[in-house]
Amino acid sequence: MALLEVTGLRVRLPRRGGWTSVVDGIDLAVDAGEVLGVAGESGSGKTMSALALLGLLPHGARTEGSARFAGRELVGMGEQQLRDVRGKEIAMVFQDPATALHPMLPVRTLLTEHARHHLGISKQDAGKRALELLEQVRIPDPARTLHAYPHELSGGMRQRVAIAAALACGPKLLLADEPTTALDVTVQAGILRLLDRLRRETGLAVIVITHDLGVISALADRVVVMRGGVVVEDGRTSEVLTSPTHEYTRSLLEALPPAHRGSAS
């Protein structure tokens, strides 16, 4: 059985006295050590699906369907239980590292606070672990970076800190929403390699949400293509990107410059 198995997930938001569906019955599954790519343009429901899994939807939103994670049902789970899953077993990395990190807390606190809460470890142990995490995400001079504040770091560094914070409790599943979109290609390459290493070495399952089919091609084993809240195509990345069956997937690939498609270079 898959680590996460989502069936018929629907998300509705209140709108002008009625409801509007932003995710309209999607199915997806991801195994330990597997990377699932979720592709689509903005407004396709990719981010809303991820937020629904963690109970982070905007106020008033309704979630239906089923999301079984390691034998438990996430949809309709109580806030108290969900809080134990969130950050500890399922962690999330957001697009913009400038707003995802608390600006007034040093890196050390960002990396230790939730770990101490979830794992119940001492301040010293958490500090040691924070140092290891920074080394793991290849931050140069980790001892000094522990005392830095987010504004003192570059965008690439901040995103690496955000990933380190997400990994602090040793999650089984990482939801990464456009994790490299705000970064330069060189830094992006480093982060993609890091995620790939983590899934191979620690069996981390990753759901990477991105509009960038190049990122999906590099990292994901399987891909689901979303449009208007539904999955229009899914399959192995190598097959979907080389012989797409759905018109929309084809149009996404055709919108890319040939250099991105890789065919002409």
Add this chain to the structure above:
Amino acid sequence: MSELELRGVEVTYRRDGRAVRAVDGVDLSVAPGEVVGLVGESGCGKSSLARAAVGLLAPSAGEVLLDGHAVAPLRRRARPAAQRRLQLVFQDPYSSLNPRRRVGRQLSDAVRLATGTTAGSARVAELLELVGLDPAMAQRYPHELSGGQRQRIAVARALAAEPVQLVADEPISALDASAQAQVADLFVTLARKLGIGVLFISHDLAIVREIADRIAVMYLGRVVEIGPTAQVWDRPRHPYTAALTAAVPRADGAGTLPQDLPGDVPDPAAPPSGCHFHPRCPLAIDDCSTRDPRLLDLTPDHAAACILLEDEPAVPGR
């Protein structure tokens, strides 16, 4: 004529009492009808260069010429009329448009500012058609439009001044993937159709490769390689250009991880000695930390700044 020319442009900021050189002696020219792509990582000075090129910032050394006349940096007085023909398109069309004015009103404002005459709806419609939009858009507010449509409006507003040169600073990075290629293509269309020179600044090498006639690669305030697009992309001569092209992930389904270039762009306040790139360069030799490479002409239109190229015999007219 109508050429935009940068000669030895330097931009210096003061930080904590120290001078930080964001742009360190850049020579660059954009001919009419030509699209020049300027690429580099964040912090390399691309945006400072864009601002100096349109006169929003005063260069601390060097000069910017439009049609052979110096571009005067913006001060309290209005820009000289001749300089209106040099226009800037900003990165984020969500903040560069007025949210409370209809699109048509914003365009006619721009026409009035540029020409001193009131724009008829015919001119507004013409501007909208130039950027590939339905003239009915004139009645809309920016929030009713998609990112790609908004950026087209921002371009139309720049076109109202009948520019001969456009400087576009990351004009597609705030847009959806599907809109990016289309808006990038719009700049090519404008260059070809109206003979406008375009300096297109982007960190997206693949898009720049698609639309630019020439590519300039910038690292820590300096142009390290410049040349015709096909040459720079297919046969990069500077190790930094090679690293940038290798880092672009390709959507070919092959599952190949892009090549990593470790490290970040160094702090321009304390640039490395010798070649600025040597601490990150996979090919660096001892000399690189002491010798400062000059831009070396490899062919009449392709130049790169790397001391490893200095020992090579010149390849005539590759």
